[in-house]
Amino acid sequence: MGLPQESGPGIKGVAPARTRLIAAIDTADPQRARFLINALEGKVDAIKLGLEFTYSCGFDAAREIAARHPVFLDLKLHDIPNTVAAGLKALCPLKPVLTTIHASGGREMIARSREVLQEAFGDSPERPRLLAVTVLTSMDAAGLNEIGVPASPLEQVIRLGKMAVEAGADGLVCSAHEITALREALGPQVELVVPGIRPAGSVANDQKRVMTPAQAARAGASWIVVGRPITQAEDPARAATLIQEELASA
């Protein structure tokens, strides 16, 4: 797993030079995590450690992995600005490549988050890229409506995405369905990190707004995030290789 060389697409409104693959290591078992990370060495561009791994295996285990691999630390912080900023400050020693907060936490929360990272890293390329999660890929219009958002997922992603980038986010987590509109609204530099990815023929599980790796790459994803289609495959390394081949030929 090499550190990412390219950041974002090169030409306005078109796909990045290469859409990179992140494997989500969603497990509570440190041995299983180690097995998967070893199996995926050289096959994926980064690994994602999220709530399940970090809460079960601990921050030190995450730190150990981040010292050896490019890590997307996905803890989706969402609290008052002061608390989120302090939480992010505590995460800085891990030096993740990417990390997440919720865009719906609001402008000040995002701005304070960016400030903390800027203070810790200055303009160093090691500064973790701050991603704002827009509308979870497990949500559809009915789900949004139920929580009092009378907009389509696309409208809400664009609304939150514009605000988050203005406030200082380097990128957004969105579904592949919103990439084209986000690129039109925000241009080529913004990092678009896209979960809800399912290779053709695989089950959606709890994901609602899904697309294939090739569709996401053609739309202009900077990164795709794939969990169960890799981690629950009989041969995770082969599953990752097939996805990389699909991305390369998209």
Ligand SMILES: O=C(O)c1cc(=O)[nH]c(=O)n1[C@@H]1O[C@H](COP(=O)(O)O)[C@@H](O)[C@H]1O
């Ligand atoms: O922030 C994320 O990574 C994320 C945001 C989102 O809207 N949807 C989403 O699925 N994710 C994460 O992406 C991964 C998707 O896993 P699979 O559905 O197993 O491919 C999980 O680790 C989720 O936590």
